[in-house]
């Protein structure tokens with residue numbers, strides 16, 4: 456069952472980041488209070504980094520026990536493990552280290568040190584998800600590119616039609632070129648999907664995705680939560696709605 460998307464518009468990137476971080480902490484605390492071990496998938500990108508820093512700032516005042524949160528990624532750059540381009544490295548530095556996440560429950564996607572190529576990396580992550588995942592994510596967070604890409608699923612790329620769980624990507628139009636990404640099949644196993652979008656450069660992609668675009672043209676149109684889809688936007692990103 457996919458529900459109508461909910462749209463939240465915030466004044467600017469800073470208030471957007473604070474709102475998303477606060478909502479995430481609230482959801483995680485509620486899930487843990489109900490006895491759950493929540494499973495979330497993080498994204499990379501600029502507004503995601505702002506949100507991660509807000510999580511670090513706000514978490515001490517929350518009830519969340521980060522050692523009991525399982526952390527995945529929706530995509531990752533296939534580069535050296537210590538590369539500043541790594542989404543997981545950015546998230547570790549921005550908040551996961553600070554909030555006390557349990558390394559045994561944090562699952563970065565493979566780097567060039569872990570796999571011979573992007574396809575081997577995707578195969579390995581699929582196995583990790585099967586072994587340590589619960590079969591669904593409680594919350595999947597996704598940034599969006601100006602072309603409507605989400606994770607590392609880019610318009611017109613063959614990975615859009617994959618029926619696997621994770622796929623290797625080469626020739627990414629957004630550098631770096633080699634990546635590993637969850638597929639629509641995996642992303643749509645989320646109970647709740649949150650799009651995190653800041654800036655006028657994304658306004659057209661947001662309007663197209665919400666306006667019923669084909670997922671091959673606007674991949675963001677291909678993802679929705681089984682229970683909830685929320686578009687967290689700032690004013691500029693919402694300006695074409």
Ligand SMILES: O=C(O)[C@H](O)[C@@H](O)[C@H](O)[C@H](O)COP(=O)(O)O
Nearest residue numbers: 499500501502598599600605606
């Ligand atoms: O690895 C990546 O590059 C991201 O996962 C990618 O999907 C990102 O979320 C969007 O491109 C938005 O990035 P910005 O917020 O920096 O525009």
